[in-house]
Amino acid sequence: MSRVVLWGVVYVALLGALFVRVRTADTPLPEPVAPAPGEPVWLVRVHHALVYAVLGGAPLEASLVGEHAAGRGAGAVLFALGVAGYRLAGRALGAALSPLIAPRPGAPLVTGGPYRWLRHPMYLAQALIAVGAPLTLGCRWSLVPAAAALVVLVARASVEDAALARVFPEHRRYAARTKRFVPFLY
Numbered sequence: 001m002s003r004v005v006l007w008g009v010v011y012v013a014l015l016g017a018l019f020v021r022v023r024t025a026d027t028p029l030p031e032p033v034a035p036a037p038g039e040p041v042w043l044v045r046v047h048h049a050l051v052y053a054v055l056g057g058a059p060l061e062a063s064l065v066g067e068h069a070a071g072r073g074a075g076a077v078l079f080a081l082g083v084a085g086y087r088l089a090g091r092a093l094g095a096a097l098s099p100l101i102a103p104r105p106g107a108p109l110v111t112g113g114p115y116r117w118l119r120h121p122m123y124l125a126q127a128l129i130a131v132g133a134p135l136t137l138g139c140r141w142s143l144v145p146a147a148a149a150l151v152v153l154v155a156r157a158s159v160e161d162a163a164l165a166r167v168f169p170e171h172r173r174y175a176a177r178t179k180r181f182v183p184f185l186y
């Protein structure tokens with residue numbers, strides 16, 4: 001198997017681990033959520049569009065422009081850590097998980113699991129995926145939308161912190177003792 005095919009297999013396997021959800025028959029599907037009044041749904045759409053642009057753009061770039069061998073291993077490690085972190089954060093959120101910014105009605109403020117150390121571990125995981133995925137395929141141009149995705153993640157986290165503080169009075173104490181993305185730093 002050639003190296004190009006090998007890295008393609010790694011990429012597809014990590015995408016599968018990211019997107020394929022396994023549910024048992026007794027696990028209910030979450031109730032759909034509607035945006036809260038005044039919620040910046042445009043920010044959610046831009047965030048998702050950029051992440052999908054990176055994930056779809058990297059294979060396209062690899063096939064059209066070619067690949068760089070340097071950084072593939074590091075990219076695969078970042079991608080895998082991102083997928084694992086995304087799954088771990090999603091599991092910790094449980095029924096509180098929402099694609100929107102405002103918390104699900106009736107959901108608690110989650111402060112356990114990776115949320116014990118970070119307010120936005122899922123966004124950190126998405127940042128690792130956004131950088132790691134293109135590098136895994138040896139792509140460089142796909143890092144441009146990845147950089148834009150990182151900027152949007154920071155903006156979304158700020159808006160989400162404000163939304164959580166409006167709903168949960170204890171969020172201010174929680175935010176004072178946890179960092180946003182990087183433990184002990186930021």
